[in-house]
Amino acid sequence: MGRAEERRARQRGGRRAAPKRHRSQPTVNAQAVTDAQPSANAEPTAHISRAAARGRAAKPAKPAKGRIRRLFTWKKILGTVLGLCLLGIAGFIALYLSVDIPASANKLAQGESNVYKYSDGKILARDGAINRESVDLSKVPRKVQLTFVAAENKSFYHDNGIDLRGTARGLLNTLSGKGKQGGSTITQQYVKNYYLDQDQTVTRKLKELVISLKVDREEHKDDILAGYINTSYYGRGAYGIQAAAQAYYGVDAEKLSVPQGAYLAALLQAPSQYDWQAATPTGRKLVQARWNYVLNNMVEEHWLDAAKRKAMTFPKPNEPKGDPGLSGQKGYLVALANTQLEQQLMKKEDLSQSDAEAKIRRQGWTITLNIDKKKQAALEQAVKVQLNSKLDPKKRKVDDDVQAGAVSVDPKTGRIVALYGGRDYLKHFYNNATRRDYQPASTFKPVILAAALEDNAKTQDGKPITPDTVYDGTSGRQVVDNGTKVGFGPPNEDKQSYGPITVQRAMNLSVNSVFAQMGVDVGMKEVMSTANKLGMDTKGMQAVPAQTLGSMGASPLEMAGIYATFDNHGTKVTPTIVKSAEKKGSEIEMPDPIGSEVLSRTAADTVTSVLTGVVDDGTAKRSVADNPLRDGQQVAGKTGTSDNNKSAWFTGYTPDLVTSVGLFGEAKKGGAQVPLYHAGGEPRVNGGTFPAEIWAAYTFGVTQKAKFDLDTTQGAAVEPTKSPTHSPPPAPSTSAPHSSAPPSSPPPSSSSPSAPPSSSPPPSSEPPSSSPPASPSNSATTPDNPEDPINPLRRSGQ
Structure with a gap:
């Protein structure tokens, strides 16, 4: 073989060998290997082996990366997305074809009377025939029609009947268990009201979507609005x-004004909460804001002249x-049964208030x-x-302004x-048992004591707060915090000063x-945290010293719950x-009225023990302790009289029954809060x-004689075990800050810390403040009724 042929052969062999080396070992120059073989065969072999080993070590990384890339290529991702979209479209088409507009209205739109029963099953009431009267849209003034469009769905006249974004949000919220459905159009709400129901399920929402599309396509917008x-x-x-126009304004729908129409449109968001006559101060603010929102939307849409809008007042x-x-x-x-059922539905089924x-x-419930x-x-x-028979509006005009409310609760069952x-x-119409616009006054004081006992609180000079702890009972005494006056010094009833006084006697x-x-x-x-745990709605309340006098708003229902928790040993x-609510096999499950422990038993029982002193030796003695019907029944309770005598309370309990009674001064015309002075012939x-007289007449007639089972060694219900504690006298100084304990003075009798005061209570030996009390925004002023003065700027609900 000649050199040329040999070279060509080597070249052909190199080309054939190259792919094998690429698969099994690093690329090696074929000519170099051939030239080296005659003289140094072993060394190149070792070199190639090491290179091959390195190639084998790096081999696994390349295929793994390749597999991921091959699995998630842009073509496959795009294909998957398109496939899901096509599947969704196909599913919606199938749903659209399978769901028709119902031939008739649902039973919810037709309505049935509810039946209400006493606990023993006897009929209490039926809520009567459905108050419904449909009117042709032509009977409703055009601008009144537009108030509903402005309130609920400004795009109504040019949308296709659905809000995809709002519906998608509602579906996602339903699937994830979050929030309420939002963004429904007027068409969707009409379909829900007339054809479907108020359930918040995916199936119902999808049906609502399809039917709304079909209704919008097949019915005129005016017909849809009329149905809504x-x-x-x-x-x-x-x-x-039509029924609403008569119920709220005593006119037919065709006589409604634009402001009146705007109010009715605003109502639909929360009918009970927004009813002006029954609304809380917060509810009134909300409905006024909603009313303004409706009219402002009308101006924005050029449906209402801005000048005419500005001249409108709330109707x-x-x-x-x-x-x-x-x-x-x-x-x-x-009314209360309906409210509690609706609250449970809103919480459990995630319904809006109007839907609930x-x-x-x-709707045909048996409740x-x-x-x-x-x-x-x-x-x-x-x-x-005890009350109504003693009121005579002909003799005393104020007697026409007296309103009573009461709630009685079994503390063991709730x-x-x-x-x-x-x-x-x-x-x-307004339920005095649930209203929260009057102050509970001194019935709040046991909550303060409960907080002190639960937190093992101490006085300013480090003494533990117990029923035996001595405070300075000087009327108008300035409250101090770490040596600094806080600008609050409330007077006592009739401005009476008591000097050194135990917590028990002060209660x-x-x-x-x-x-x-x-x-x-x-x-x-x-x-305030303790008050919230016990059942008071403290949302929006300021934690300021004036609240110690019960200057917030509270209802007899709330106060009965708080005292029932005391009676139930802190649970x-x-x-x-x-008790139950059923409708054709379905039932609304109500939460257990008895919850967890929110106050230790010792603290709760000590409060109960202290409150027995209020009945036996305090402000409730005449009406309750000395009542001939008592027959030895053990009772705990607290009186309360608010600023300017606008409300008066007694919340008390026996071992098996808790009842809160409130009297409220409400002007017969206009409903403003008014004083109760001279009502029923009483000076105050x-x-x-x-x-207290109502409480005693009711309670002693329905309870059985029993004693409290108390886990405490303190309070009026047990024998005192030690002398009351009090602080040592401070150094005489007219400018020294007041402490929570009194200055030097004879201590009260240790044998009877809860005894009533003598006819001439000992004055405090502490000199009065050298300057008049400061009056910042949270300070109190002397009221006409000094038992429970409060800051006039901190009135409940205002």
Whole structure:
């Protein structure tokens, strides 16, 4: 073989060998290997082996990366997305073809009466026939029609009947268990009201979407709007705009003004909460804001002239007229039952308030209440005999302004066994048992003591706060915090000063100056936190010293729950009126009224022990302790009288029954809060007068004699084990800051720390402040009724 041929052969061999080396070893110059073989065969072999080994070590990384790239190529990702889109479209097409517009309205749109029963199964009430009257849209003024469009769906006249974004949000929220459905169009709401139901399920939402598309395609917009305003629930038992116009303004729908229409449109968001006559101060602010929102939207859409809008004033609706079948106390019982059921549906099924109301009100439910028929009759009789029979508006104009409310609860079960909401549901629509616009006054003081005992709080000079702890009971004494006056010094009742006084005796006599200082000693944030745990709605309340005098708003229902928790040894009690609610096999499951421990048993039982002193030796002695019906029954309780005598309370309990009674001064015309001075012939209506008398007449007639099972060694219900504690006297100084304990003075008798004061209580030896009390925004002023003065700037609900 010649050299040329040999070279060509080597070249052909190199080309053939190259792929093998690429697969099994690093690329090696073929000519170099061939030239080296005659002289150094071993060394190149070792070199190639090491290179091959390195190639084998790096081999696994390349295929792994390649597999990921091959699996997630842009073509496959795009294909998957397109496939899902096509699948979704196909599914929607199938749904669209399979779901038709129902041939008739649902039963919810037709409506059925609810039946309400006492706890023993006997009929309490039926809520009457459905108040519904449909009217042709031509009977409703055009601009009134537009108020509903402005309120709910500004794009109504040019959309396709659905809000895809809002519906998608609602579906996602339903699937994830979050929030409520939002963004529904008028068409969707009409479909939900007329054809479907209020359930928040994916199936219902998808049906609503499809039917809304078909309805929008097949029906005129005016027909849809007419269906919407004629099927919606407006509150006061009114379904449809005609019934609502009559219920709120006493006119037919064709006579409604634009401001009135805007109010009815605003109502649809929360009918009960936004009813002006029954709304809380917060509810009134919300509905006014909603009313303004509606009219402002009309201006933006050029449906209303801006100058005419500016001249419009809020149209307050008329007093409501109740269903004749709900006269007397029945209407109040039914109203609270409906409210608690709706709250449970809103929480459990994630319904909006308007949807929950529409699902409950007059929809064929059989609702059994916890109300005991005999106790209910006894409570009504007690109010009639102890209060109403003594009121004579012809002699005293103020007697026409007296309103009573009461709630009675079984502390072991949390059941509301009796309730008094007012003179007559048909004459006074507002439920006095649940209203929160009046101050609970001194009935709040046990909450302060409970917070002190639970937190092991101490006075300013480091003494533990117990029923035996001595405070300075000087009227108007300035409260101090770490040596600094806080600008708050409330007077006691009739400006009476007590000097050194134990906590027990201060509770018996409702001494404001003691509990104002105690609140600061404990810490007002801790006090308000304890109130919230016990069942008071403290949202929006400021933690300021003035709250120690009960200057917030509270209802008899709330106060009954707080005291029931004391009676139940610190285990939370949430008063509940509904025993069961059933409708054709379905049932609404109510939460257990008895919750977890929110206060230690020792703290709760000590509060109960202290409160027995209020009855035996304090402000409730005349009406309760000395009542001939008592027959040795052990009782704990607290009186309260608010600023300017606008409310008076007694909340008390026996081992098996808790009842809170409140009297409220409400002007017959206009509903403004007014003083109760001279009502019923009393110079001043205190908690120890009518409220305590109603309580005693009712309670002693329905309870059995029993004693409290208390786990405590403190308070009026047990023998004192030691002398009261008090601070040593400070060095004499007219400028020294006040401490929570009194200055040098003879201590009260240790043998009877809860004894009533002598006719001439010893004055405090501490000199008065050299300067008048400061009056910042959280300080109190001397009221006409000094038992429970509060800061006039911190009135409840204002």
